[in-house]
Amino acid sequence: MATISIESMREFMSHSISSMNANKLNGLLAEVELRNYINTIGYAGRISPGGWIARRQGAGDFGHETVVLFPETIIPGTQYPPERISPNPSHGLHTICSTFHQSGIRAFYCSAVVEQDESTSSLRWQAVQLGVPTQQQVQSFPDCLQAYFRARERKYTFLRYHTDTSVIPSAPIPEEFAKEHLRVTFQNRFMAEISDVDGIFWGQQFTYPLEIKEKTPAFDRSLGDYFGLDIGPFVKLAFYAAKRGNLHSLFIVREIDNVQTRNLVSWWFITYDQLAQYASWVFQGGGRNMQGGMSSVVRIPKAEFKPLDAANLAAL
Secondary structure, three states, X not given: OOOOOHHHHHHHHHHHOOOOOHHHHHHHHHHHHHHHHHHHOOOHHHEOOOEEEEEEOXXXXXXXXXXXXXEOOXXXXXXXXXXXXXXXXXXXXXXXXXXXXHOOOEEEEEEEEEOOOOOHHHEEEEEEEEOOOOOOOOEEEOHHHOOOOEEOOOOOOOOXXXXXXXXXXXOOHHHHHHHHHHHHHHHHHEEEEEEEEOXXXXXXXXXXXEEEEEEOOEEEOOOEEEEEEEHHHHXXXXXXXXXXXXXXXXXXXXXXXXXXXXXXXXXXXXXXXXXXXXXXXXXXXXXXXXXXXXXXXXXXXXXXXXXXXXXXXXXX
């Protein structure tokens, strides 16, 4: 029986994740808590799992091909034999991927095969393109992407870290492990700029990639209370906005009372259109980002955010 346990998943992540600072851990937990909250207000079928968005690198070529990747969550103790039939993704994910395809972004759902018990190195991925008008064949991943990305010329060791992953609760480990393993598999083969997708919300009118952060509000005399968003995520949301069509995006904030207890105050959200309209034009230095370096932030008045509740989600 070839399965992978939580312990083996943690071991892999300890080598793939460069650091697990408080910001990164809290961001991960905020993603989990958002999904739990969305479930309680009746929208469980309208939010996707996390994934990756990657685009081509190279002078004169940068950003000219983009793909989004959604991995199957690996369930501990479950067999994923080589002869298994790739599972059919949810109707919601098909719809989400159709929106990406219409925006010029190829979308793939990746399913797993595990050949040896407790061996993360024996885990292989298969991929099927979603969102296109005709049924697509399951292909070997990442071979199916060789037409879109430049192959890595030199071997690079992605599994070189020694990070303490014991601080991560067990519940999010399977989804995060699947994301990490898929990323390493992809980056071992290809050169690309890659960024995580916290999730996608499928609204009544539009499809919304999500940027989820945990925050306490700061205060500025000209803005009043505000939430900050790092420049990198802001630029990623701007990329989605440039694609347009039915592809919009949301910045979601889990407001907490303080960084020690992390008690929930409220959930808030703002669309990118509103964010771009009301964000201050003056950037400001922030604290530690999720990679451990110092950040610069775009400041958005808290007054422009809406409560993330069933009524407001129904209007999206």
